[in-house]
Amino acid sequence: MEVYFDNSATTRVLDSVRDVVVKVMTEDYGNPSAKHKKGMEAEQYVRQAASRIAKTLKVKDKEILFTSGGTESNNMALIGTAMANQRAGKHIISTRIEHASVYNPLAFLEQQGFEVTYLSVDGQGHISLEELEASIRPDTILVSVMYVNNEVGAIEPVEEIASLVHGKNPAILLHVDAIQAYGKLVIHPKKQGIDLLSVSAHKFHGPKGVGFLFIDERVKIRPLLYGGGQQKDLRSGTENVPGIAGMGAAAWEMYTDHQKKVDYITSLKDYMVDRMEQLEGVTVNSLKGSQGAPQIVSAGFAGVRSEVLLHALEDKGIYVSSGSACSSNHPAISGTLKAIGVKKELLDSTLRFSFGLFNTKEEIDYCMEALEGLLPVLRKYHRG
Numbered sequence: 001m002e003v004y005f006d007n008s009a010t011t012r013v014l015d016s017v018r019d020v021v022v023k024v025m026t027e028d029y030g031n032p033s034a035k036h037k038k039g040m041e042a043e044q045y046v047r048q049a050a051s052r053i054a055k056t057l058k059v060k061d062k063e064i065l066f067t068s069g070g071t072e073s074n075n076m077a078l079i080g081t082a083m084a085n086q087r088a089g090k091h092i093i094s095t096r097i098e099h100a101s102v103y104n105p106l107a108f109l110e111q112q113g114f115e116v117t118y119l120s121v122d123g124q125g126h127i128s129l130e131e132l133e134a135s136i137r138p139d140t141i142l143v144s145v146m147y148v149n150n151e152v153g154a155i156e157p158v159e160e161i162a163s164l165v166h167g168k169n170p171a172i173l174l175h176v177d178a179i180q181a182y183g184k185l186v187i188h189p190k191k192q193g194i195d196l197l198s199v200s201a202h203k204f205h206g207p208k209g210v211g212f213l214f215i216d217e218r219v220k221i222r223p224l225l226y227g228g229g230q231q232k233d234l235r236s237g238t239e240n241v242p243g244i245a246g247m248g249a250a251a252w253e254m255y256t257d258h259q260k261k262v263d264y265i266t267s268l269k270d271y272m273v274d275r276m277e278q279l280e281g282v283t284v285n286s287l288k289g290s291q292g293a294p295q296i297v298s299a300g301f302a303g304v305r306s307e308v309l310l311h312a313l314e315d316k317g318i319y320v321s322s323g324s325a326c327s328s329n330h331p332a333i334s335g336t337l338k339a340i341g342v343k344k345e346l347l348d349s350t351l352r353f354s355f356g357l358f359n360t361k362e363e364i365d366y367c368m369e370a371l372e373g374l375l376p377v378l379r380k381y382h383r384g
Contacts, residue, residue, distance in 0.1 A: 070199070081141075090114045149296075
């Protein structure tokens, strides 16, 4: 039996996504910048995807910028706006639980003379609005907060953050990394006060190598890529039409009967949390129900190294993660787990289980049986 519980790393594409990607690659393969019929056919796919995505967010089509994925979207949002708005100030606020694709652009900006304040979080992964308010300065130009934490599934109070930030200074821009949130939560940037929103298709059953950045039309931003002037001069380069079309299809399908899909994934999460809490020496770091993201369960297994347990589960056909997939080439103790106060002995004993539309309750039962058999054996070996 194969059980894939690593959907926060990437997801299997939906059938509708696969079909449109193949069609664009093999039949409607024109360059969207070309003036002939083939080019116009390709351009139509790009326009349709922008329209579909914009409708899910209740924003304008022209406010959607297609990118190569979450990393580029985050880089564009942070570096592009910082460089365009630096005359107003060079202070940025973020948090201690961001993804590397936010941390590293911020580190780059610090090298360019910007100053970054990193907010702490509580034991559940939430920032303090009081600390945020105290951190805002006259030269603050940008606040960047992830919507859903990729390791433990904490949901940040985005609307309250936006209200506080814009209440202090309407000119401050709010960027939200929604890479683990889009498709799982209802997101309406205009209503919620979000100025920039980063999304990656392969986290919601779309293709890899494609994403988008919502940029409110009033935001001043500089391009990172220069060339032929595609996408209104904001991102030069021929658009990834198969990927964009596939992402549009995935977005449309995820937000059709959306609540039903979210309820299903949440039921899987809650079922696993209940089963996990019955196991000896297991600490769950994720909140049940709508208090946490519907798709993520983080759990610490006392007396077992996470990598050992990960491979023991893999031997039984169960695929999970020991943290963010994007940091797998640089193994280190998770900054998120440290930030939420996970006990020292569990920092290297924590796994992430994450769900998608293809998972079932039977798979969770199989996983729990495997854990019940493996944990006593691995703990005995660990002690020995």
